[in-house]
Amino acid sequence: MSNRQLDRFIGGSPGAVILKLVFLSFVVGVLMSALDLNPLDIFDGVVAFFERLWNMGFEALGRLGGYFLLGAVVVIPVWVVLRLLNMGRG
Known part of the structure; x- marks a missing residue:
């Protein structure tokens, strides 16, 4: 798979996607903790x-x-x- 195909598949460059996922995971984790969800x-x-x-x-x-x-x-x-x-x- 070429870089262009990989970028299309994951929705952007791998570094940017990883940063977005880390940030969203943190936000969702805080919200779930606040709502006392496991x-x-x-x-x-x-x-x-x-x-x-x-x-x-x-x-x-x-x-x-x-x-x-x-x-x-x-x-x-x-x-x-x-x-x-x-x-x-x-």
């Missing part, structure tokens, strides 16, 4: 979110099917009527 707590929260999503997945699919049928009861007849009206014009 990276492991964030990771555990993400894992718990996906576990809850997985556990309710089948229930969610059932709800989605119900929403689909509820909407179809309205949308399909309206679509049929509009198609029939458009056929009469043509």
Whole structure:
């Protein structure tokens, strides 16, 4: 990879990108410390979110099917009527 391709890939010259990342890491670290956040707590929260999503997945699919049928009861007849009206014009 040439220097130009590397610069495009990482978003600038390597030195400038490293300085930006160091500065942003410091700022984010201070903010996380002020909010009393721990990276492991964030990771555990993400894992718990996906576990809850997985556990309710089948229930969610059932709800989605119900929403689909509820909407179809309205949308399909309206679509049929509009198609029939458009056929009469043509």
